[in-house]
Amino acid sequence: MTLMQQGAQEIIEKRKQYILPCITHYYEDPPEFVRGEMQYLYDNQGKKYLDCFAGVVTVNSGHCHPEIASAIIRQVQTLQHTTTLYLTRPMVDLAEKLAEITPGSLQRSFICNSGTEATEGACLLAKIHTGAHEFIALRHSFHGRSIIAMTLTGQSSWRIGGPYVFGVNFVSSAYCYRCPFGQSYPGCDLECAKDVENIIRTSTSTRVAAMIAEPIQGNGGVITPPPPYFKKVQEILKRYGALLISDEVQTGFGRTGGKWFGIEQWGVEPDILTMAKGFGNGWPIGGFIAKPEIADSIKGGQHFSTYGGNPVSSVAALANIRVIEKSNLAQNAATVGAYFKDKLLELQQKYSLIGDVRGMGLMLGMELVKDRKTKEPAAKEMARVMEICKDDGVLIGKGGLDGNVIRIKPPLCITKGDVDSAAAVMDKAFAQVQK
Ligand SMILES: Cc1ncc(COP(=O)(O)O)c(C=O)c1O
Numbered sequence: 510m511t512l513m514q515q516g517a518q519e520i521i522e523k524r525k526q527y528i529l530p531c532i533t534h535y536y537e538d539p540p541e542f543v544r545g546e547m548q549y550l551y552d553n554q555g556k557k558y559l560d561c562f563a564g565v566v567t568v569n570s571g572h573c574h575p576e577i578a579s580a581i582i583r584q585v586q587t588l589q590h591t592t593t594l595y596l597t598r599p600m601v602d603l604a605e606k607l608a609e610i611t612p613g614s615l616q617r618s619f620i621c622n623s624g625t626e627a628t629e630g631a632c633l634l635a636k637i638h639t640g641a642h643e644f645i646a647l648r649h650s651f652h653g654r655s656i657i658a659m660t661l662t663g664q665s666s667w668r669i670g671g672p673y674v675f676g677v678n679f680v681s682s683a684y685c686y687r688c689p690f691g692q693s694y695p696g697c698d699l700e701c702a703k704d705v706e707n708i709i710r711t712s713t714s715t716r717v718a719a720m721i722a723e724p725i726q727g728n729g730g731v732i733t734p735p736p737p738y739f740k741k742v743q744e745i746l747k748r749y750g751a752l753l754i755s756d757e758v759q760t761g762f763g764r765t766g767g768k769w770f771g772i773e774q775w776g777v778e779p780d781i782l783t784m785a786k787g788f789g790n791g792w793p794i795g796g797f798i799a800k801p802e803i804a805d806s807i808k809g810g811q812h813f814s815t816y817g818g819n820p821v822s823s824v825a826a827l828a829n830i831r832v833i834e835k836s837n838l839a840q841n842a843a844t845v846g847a848y849f850k851d852k853l854l855e856l857q858q859k860y861s862l863i864g865d866v867r868g869m870g871l872m873l874g875m876e877l878v879k880d881r882k883t884k885e886p887a888a889k890e891m892a893r894v895m896e897i898c899k900d901d902g903v904l905i906g907k908g909g910l911d912g913n914v915i916r917i918k919p920p921l922c923i924t925k926g927d928v929d930s931a932a933a934v935m936d937k938a939f940a941q942v943q944k
């Protein structure tokens with residue numbers, strides 16, 4: 510056993526003894542990571558890895574970014590925690606910035622600690638504002654791990670320990686590669702969007718509080734809707750007085766390229782927008798922002814979070830936003846993302862295992878199939894590609910209902926040179942797996 514494996518083995522043993530077994534890890538032969546620097550991670554032997562998964566789509570500005578780290582250290586040594594029952598400045602400065610960068614008239618924020626808590630809070634606000642209790646969610650979605658968040662999640666592997674909350678109905682996802690209506694865009698008349706109205710009319714009282722949706726479904730396998738999808742959906746929701754909650758936990762903060770938030774790619778202004786992950790560049794923080802007329806429905810004492818809006822998380826998120834802005838990371842995501850996607854499309858020409866390449870900016874996916882005609886998911890092959898890439902110093906993520914979608918979502922500071930290296934490593938891995 511190498512020193513590297515020995516370190517990893519000790520951690521695995523301690524996990525077995527002291528951590529709930531629900532906490533699993535990637536790879537048969539996992540490295541122990543000890544250091545991060547921008548788009549790179551280093552293991553206990555100093556081996557460098559290009560991180561194309563960014564701690565599950567979280568480290569947008571780069572690992573241990575020096576400006577964000579300094580802001581955190583300064584704040585942690587000055588004032589860490591008081592709760593929002595006392596007045597401190599960082600949370601309001603952060604909220605002011607969020608009002609500036611989020612689309613349309615979104616203005617008032619609630620800051621919490623995670624994406625799940627953001628989903629909970631956004632749903633609570635939607636219920637209080639509309640007086641309605643029913644929700645619509647998309648199949649293949651992921652919204653977190655509380656009871657309501659799991660209820661809104663459209664993947665069996667994440668719907669654990671039911672029964673769930675009443676009043677949630679699912680609509681078909683805009684999953685063009687496996688269109689649930691057997692159609693193909695653009696000749697399809699957006700049956701998937703029309704499904705929203707069908708479900709409202711057939712499966713609800715028509716009094717729906719909100720539909721929650723990811724602008725690009727992340728965990729579900731980078732499912733990217735056709736451009737007019739969300740406009741059509743919002744038009745339907747408006748007719749029924751239902752709100753649109755855009756879950757930007759993965760698509761936020763420049764990830765999809767050129768814009769701050771994913772929903773902006775579709776030219777739609779949501780009523781409520783949730784965020785986490787890339788919000789704090791790895792520092793735990795979540796939140797949601799709403800239009801003032803909606804936000805003002807919730808009264809004093811109706812919601813609270815002990816750590817929500819604490820000074821350290823708030824300065825971390827604000828420093829992160831400033832880095833994204835100053836370093837033009839959203840633009841870099843657009844440029845380098847387009848370059849990366851071209852490389853993936855080239856690989857698709859070479860390997861029939863790659864059934865579909867999709868996504869935008871630095872939120873890219875490749876769906877692996879055993880056969881392009883039957884589209885049978887190639888999950889085992891996916892696991893092998895991941896393992897080989899890791900051995901060659903490139904970390905990629907996994908997603909999709911069948912665990913057969915490669916997720917490429919690196920820190921937004923990645924360069925074209927990094928992409929060339931990643932593509933060469935993936936090429937080699939596919940050549941090995943698709944013999
Ligand atoms: C789209 C989306 N929403 C919500 C969540 C839940 O976030 P968290 O893990 O911070 O609770 C996640 C990720 O896990 C996510 O990808």
